[in-house]
Amino acid sequence: MPESDEYYMRQALKEAQKAYDEGEVPIGAVIVMQDKIIARAYNQVEKLNDSTAHAEIIALTSAYNFLGSKYLPEATLYVTIEPCLMCAGALYWSKIARVVYGATDEKHGALTLTLSTSGEGKGVRFHPKTEIISGICKDECAALIKKFFKARR
Numbered sequence: 001m002p003e004s005d006e007y008y009m010r011q012a013l014k015e016a017q018k019a020y021d022e023g024e025v026p027i028g029a030v031i032v033m034q035d036k037i038i039a040r041a042y043n044q045v046e047k048l049n050d051s052t053a054h055a056e057i058i059a060l061t062s063a064y065n066f067l068g069s070k071y072l073p074e075a076t077l078y079v080t081i082e083p084c085l086m087c088a089g090a091l092y093w094s095k096i097a098r099v100v101y102g103a104t105d106e107k108h109g110a111l112t113l114t115l116s117t118s119g120e121g122k123g124v125r126f127h128p129k130t131e132i133i134s135g136i137c138k139d140e141c142a143a144l145i146k147k148f149f150k151a152r153r
Helices: 005-021 055-067 085-094 110-118 138-152
Strands: 028-033 036-042 075-081 098-103 131-134
Touching (some): 005 055, 005 075, 036 055, 075 138, 085 110, 098 138
Parallel strands (some): 075 098, 098 131
């Protein structure tokens, strides 16, 4: 029986907790295809000393390697926070079928930023066939980020 979006988002939250435990901004991601997780990742910017080591980028690379393919037209990415502009661009080129995210990111989220600066309907574009779903486990996803930044201030 197929698992729900909430189930997979909770798997992404487990990845985000790993980032939190390592002192990284707690964002986690999983990529699912045919009801199977094919990639797991969390932010590793500090660990790898690489500003592009976001959970989404690491998950995409892992999925490409797993499948031996540069496109993911039958996969779904679950990520705890709205993807940034860089990650949105990478997701566009992946041709991923679905992007499911938890909490919005008012400061860095690609959809939030571009819609607020471009006017209604002129925001960042994912691949035309990519379905975007937001708000899955949003309270838990937002709480982990808030807890992380509150501890550092």
